Amino acid sequence: MAEQLLPSVVNISTTQSIDPERGPSIPNFPEGSPFRDFFDEFFDRHGQRPMPGPRQATSLGSGFIIDASGYIVTNNHVIADADEVTVTLSDDTALKAEIVGRDTKTDVALLKVEADKPLPALGWGDSEVARVGDWVMAIGNPFGLGGSVTVGIISARARDINAGPYDNFIQTDASINRGNSGGPLFDMDGNVIGINTAIFSPSGGSVGIGFAVPANLAKQVINDLKEYGRTRRGWLGVRIQTVTPEIADSLGLDAAAGALVASVTEGGPAKESGIQAGDVILTFNGRDIEEMRRLPRIVAETEVGASVPVEVWRNGERETVEVELGELEAAEESGLLASDESGPGGPGSATPDTTGSTVLGMTLRPLTGDLAQEFDLPEGASGVVITDVNADSDAATKGLRPGNVIVEVHQRPVETPDDVRAAVDEARGSGRSSVLMLVQREGSTSSFLALKLED
Structure with missing residues (x-):
């Protein structure tokens, strides 16, 4: 399996120009100042006098081929701020890459290289059917070594590590280190079920806790980047909050599940469909909303313009409304988005009133x-x-x-x-x-x- 998959995994290196002003510099003292003489002598003695002109910084990561014509998937943080991206194939062929598109919310990016022959492409797997305990294989470029294969199991699913609004990571104990970012995580059929993205490590090295963006989330982002050069996510137009056991009791719900609508955006799809503040969204397009943070992911994965059924809990009863989804990115550009959930307000500065x-x-x-x-x-x-x-x-x-x-x-x-x-x-x-x-x-x-x- 490793022999078949290794040619489809690539090494990615980037270069970035660094402003020389970020390095050590001499403070701007007046001519003849004794402090200026001191700093001149210090930099000359230690050989640290700033050099004119920009400096180059490099970084390493991984990626994998998803289309024989030269499309390559990696993490956005691997190529962020890069002036130049180079992709090295398994036969040591180095190709300059163009950044087709990127998505900071899921940390996914799509590159394109021009090769004189079809490249060996990988296929996407179904990350939804992956179970805790399933064996997985990771291939990448840890510490710039290139072509390294590690194996392990799926340790957990649906991990939220506060990396973005759509966190749904696969956790694995397959060894993942710096440089593995952007590389594929395979199931035992050789299909990509995740993109290795992050690790938890107090030491900086692998401690058996790695995280991968699930394929079912990534492939839709990649398809959008390939077709439009940007993402196109579904948008409902609500601000939601968690249904706590106390809130569930106050609403007459049997269990603390769903997403409580705190407010509805004027002019948004939810408003047009009749969804109200105080509704609890129980299902969206036939999929159960077990917890609040599941709803944004499901909405984002739904096609823009699709008309979907939404089941809500309202006044002690279940009701179903039809919603035609808008586009999240268009709403962001137009400033229609509802404000983020606010935490508790600070203490009032006025003198407490005791007459009420x-x-x-x-x-x-x-x-x-x-x-x-x-x-x-x-x-x-x-x-x-x-x-x-x-x-x-x-x-x-x-x-x-x-x-x-x-x-x-x-x-x-x-x-x-x-x-x-x-x-x-x-x-x-x-x-x-x-x-x-x-x-x-x-x-x-x-x-x-x-x-x-x-x-």
């Missing part, structure tokens, strides 16, 4: 112009203002602060503290152990959270 009504450890007051000015709330804000929070309450634990605004309780708009209390009492009366609130924190970003129904 207290509910679940929060002192609440109706939103007035004076309060909007006091807490610097955005124009058009509506709801009930939190003016003080009991430090021992669940509200404080969840990060609520003076100046936050409660917009909805139990998925109903509120305008007065009595509205909040009534909704809380209703949730308590229905046997819930928590109540769902839509809260506007700093700026105009809103998110859902569930507060325990304390006495």
Whole structure:
């Protein structure tokens, strides 16, 4: 198997011009300054006087041929900022490569070389059917040695290492080191099921924890780069958050699964289809959303313009809506994207108010112009203002602060503290152990959270 696959794996080297100003330089002292004489003497003595002109930096990585006409896959970080990319084949033929396209979100890049003969191409495998415990083989260019083969098993799947928004890495204990980046990870049929991308290593060498971009994610990116020179991902137009056990209980869900819609982008596909803030997306195009971070990957993999069914949990019932997906990149360029989920706001700077009504450890007051000015709330804000929070309450634990605004309780708009209390009492009366609130924190970003129904 190694004998058959080695000719399709290539070594990649890059060169990059380095600004000489980044190296050691003499500070700009006036002529005749004793400090200037000191630095002149220091650089002359140690032979470190800056040399004029740019310097060249080189780096090494791996790649593999996916088309006999000369298309080669590698990691984006292997060729990032490169002025020149050289691909060395298994027979030591060196070819200059053109960068066809790159995707920073998945760390994948596509190169093209011109050869005088068809090149031995590899085939994609199905990374979805790969199981933990399956044997795998990695081939690459560790430390510039070239053509190195290692074997191991799949240690885990769907790893999120905070490398990007679509993290879904295959983890393997096949030895992967610096220089293996961009190389293929094979199943035992010789098909590429991953692109070796990262390692976890306190020492800098292999400790048996390597990560590969799964083939099913990479091949769609590669097809887009090949056809369009850029990616074209599906776009739904929602800002989502995790469904915690408390949120699930407050909504009447049997399990903490799905993706809670915190807000819907105006003019986006979700808005047009009728998806609302407070909906929980349970399935997308027939695929279950077991956890929140699965939804962006599935949406991104779906064809732009496709009309797909989306099942949501709304008002204690399942409903299905049809959504025609937009294009993520076009939405980014036009500035339509919903803002990222915001963390808890910082403590309010205003003096706590103790004259309002207290509910679940929060002192609440109706939103007035004076309060909007006091807490610097955005124009058009509506709801009930939190003016003080009991430090021992669940509200404080969840990060609520003076100046936050409660917009909805139990998925109903509120305008007065009595509205909040009534909704809380209703949730308590229905046997819930928590109540769902839509809260506007700093700026105009809103998110859902569930507060325990304390006495």
